Amino acid sequence: MLKLNITSETAPLKAVVLGTAESNGGTPAYEDAYDPKSAEYIKAGTYPVEEDMVKEMEAVAAVFKKYDVQVFRPKVIEDYNQIFTRDIAFVIDDKFIKANILPDRDEEIEAINHVLEQIDPAKILTMPEDAHIEGGDVMPYQNYILVGTYKGDDYPNYITARTNMKAVxxxxxxxxxxxxxxxxxxxxxxxxxxxxxxxxxxFQPVGKDKAIIYKGGFLIEEEYNWLVDLFGKENIFEITRDEMYDMNSNIFSISEDVVISEKNFTRLNAWLRAQGITVEEVPYAEISKQEGLLRCSTLPLIRE
Incomplete structure (x- = not known):
């Protein structure tokens, strides 16, 4: 049995579900894109191809192997995008919480049944049907659970609004x-x-007490300021609009001392190293075209 334990973003990682880019289903139709970034690349004819994305994910798998992390992969569903395992579920403390995600993606959770079978069924929870949530919006930090949401009445109009106040x-x-x-x-x-x-x-916590943040991602300045106060301005790496677009805040921590990051994140990776953090660089620029990066494609199950 797997004894789930996730209380932070940076404690030493022991077990994780890493998505798969195999049989990814080719380039979707423009009108079927789930987010504006994918739509941009579909329109430009530069949407990522399966072969490149498989290579990028295998580079991450190799880093996990190097650090003796137990890695599970989803069962491959024919012609289906299964890269972003963070969307389908998340673990807090010893609970595995199934997300309510876009209805088109229901099959993704079934593809990790071989993992769920190793978890105490009493620890597997499903959110109420009208509570929408995805794992990318949820972060345990100290005694907090930090949650991204969208509170506007026009929530249903945004395919990009994935977590509502009912889920909070x-x-x-x-x-x-x-x-x-x-x-x-x-x-x-x-x-x-x-x-x-x-x-x-x-936004993402990193190291012992540091964070990466993009101010423009927050609608309410006081909420952004609350995070800055929590970490302290001197412990924060502010990213630019373009760096946010390239997904600089979506790296992944193996521990407080080791992160996996995209090799083109020059400014961020230099800052991380200056904080005494080992940076394992991988190519991930093709996958990032789908508005997701390293944190999005991992579902941590156990951290020390």
């Missing part, structure tokens, strides 16, 4: 011992540089 309330009920803090994120169906798809597209 559901998390408060599931984890009464933790403080759930929500952040309103900027959404756009059409302009990728103005869209924070998930909280991890504009």
């Amino acid at each position: 309330k559901a998390l408060q009920e599931l984890f009464p011992q933790r403080e759930v803090v929500s952040f309103s994120l900027r959404k756009s169906n059409t302009v990728a540089r103005d869209n924070a798809l998930h909280l991890d597209c504009c």
Whole structure:
């Protein structure tokens, strides 16, 4: 049996589900894109091809192997995008929470049944049907659960709004011992540089007490300031609009001392190294064209 344990973003990683780019289903039709960034690349004729994305994911698998992390992969579904395992579920403490995601993606959770079978069924929870949530919006930090959301009445109009306030309330009920803090994120169906798809597209804790943040991803300045105060300005790496677009805040921590990052994130990787963090660089620029990067394609199950 797997004894789930996730209390932070940076504790030493022991077991993870890494997505797969095999049988990815080719380039979707422009009108079927789930986010504005994918749509841009579909239109330009430069949407990523399966062979390149498989190579990128294998580079990540190799880093996990190097650090003795137990890696599970989804069962491959023919012609189906299964890269972003973070969307389908998340673990907090010892609970595995199935996300309510876009209805077109229901099969993705079934593809990890071989993992779910190793978890105590009492620890597997499903959110209420009207509580929409995806794992990219959820981060445990200290005694907090930090959650990205969109509070506007026009929530249903945004395919890019993935977590609603009903889900925030559901998390408060599931984890009464933790403080759930929500952040309103900027959404756009059409302009990728103005869209924070998930909280991890504009913020992520890293190392012992540091964070990467993009101010423009937050709709309410006080909420952004709350995070800056939590970490302290001197511990924060502010990224630019273009760096947010390239997904600089979506790297992945193997521990407080080791991260996996995209090899083109020159400025960020130099800052991480200056903080004494080992940076394992991988190519991930093709996958990033789908508005997701390293955190999006991993579902951590156990950290020490």
